[in-house]
Amino acid sequence: MASSATSSLSLRFFFTKKLSAFTSPSSFPSPRALFLSPSRPFSISFQRIQPTTKSSASSPPSTGTSASLQPIEELPPNLQQIVALFQSVPDPKSKYQQLLFYGKNLNPLDPRFKTRENKVEGCVSQVWVRAYLDPGKNVVFEADSDSVLTKGLAALLVQGLSGSPVDKIIRVSPDFITLLGLQQSLTPSRNNGFLNMLRLMQKKALLLLSEGENGGTESKSDTGADGSPVSEPKFDVGSDKSSVLEAEKDEIQVNSDVGTNGSAVAESKASTSGAGTEASSGLGSRGQRIKEILEREFSPTVLELEDISYQHAGHAGARGSDGETHFNLRVVSKEFEGKSLVKRHRLVYDLLKEELQNGLHALSIVAKTPSEV
């Protein structure tokens, strides 16, 4: 088994040197188990720089796309190549290393672009994404992160999505993430962060579009195959960017809970857009119940409850529920005096026992006494 140093070197060779398409499997030695070998029967070239034409990706990957996933041909060509590469590498550890390799080669982002607006929400590490249009009206992305792994994920997206026109980018459904086969190598919050990166990039692409066309986005949305861009311009045009992101986030994360079925995305997005705006304005019923219970028992001086379920959508514990699975709780009460942290947390957990059995999955608790604040 090749060491990681040589493996990344060889991969680099594939990217920079091999410019011709690998047309038929017979042009290679027999398929070896070694993960570096591009001997899978793909007719996709591994060009790195120029986007290839769609026809080069005519044969679907060997894992096949089920009817419910977005067909791989609809993805931007660069992304198709990346998906293909990850699929040709079945071993999770190698996928992981490939990801790290991407991350190492990601160009650092100019610090002045590391703003709140460019920050990806819901990620344990810090990730920034920047988008701008090139002279050919294609979106170019730049990204950076303080952690090597998230750098890799960001780099993957940057490479996969850059150089493509806006409508292609916004039509990318997160299904391709499953095709990458990275899910078992990444924690759910990483997976979720990855999803959020994609969303942010798509949002930025759309923003660029609306900025460029100055509000003439209605016609553009008609061209969207699954109708999903229809709801977005209504949020973006003429509203504050950061609040748009908040509202969109709730809507989108509820969306991803509903399922990865590409065709369902349009319907659920339209139907949850109402629910999304509701969720962003306050706590749902579970949140209310939690607050009531805690207020009753602790008579707290401070009680703050924040629903962060959207950050965990796709998490094993949150799947199949409509949010309200993860919360941040800050409570200040005299009741905590004289009790150790463990005792305090236990108190809270005991009170919320029923909720925990009914789908409440995690609570991040900050429990202080008034004198500690």
Add this chain to the structure above:
Amino acid sequence: MIYMKGVPEFPQCGFSSLAVRVLKHYNVPLSARNILEDPELKAAVKSYSHWPTFPQIFIQGEFIGGSDIIMNMHQSGELKEKLKDIAANRDKTA
């Protein structure tokens, strides 16, 4: 000992990952059990410590808390104190 989601090399949960990171900071041996692999274990640990979530950290058999508490103790220096004895003993016997 940490009961977590996933394994220290590949945590499958942000909270578990955080706890591992904090604990690795100290020079103490760390054992881990992946409760995702074994639902019985998961249920057993939950009822043992009367604690509904993971990760759960035990030091020398004593239940310490979850990732919030570990983080808190790390920041306040409490964790360092607690682990200091263990590190010292380990070096002696090593």
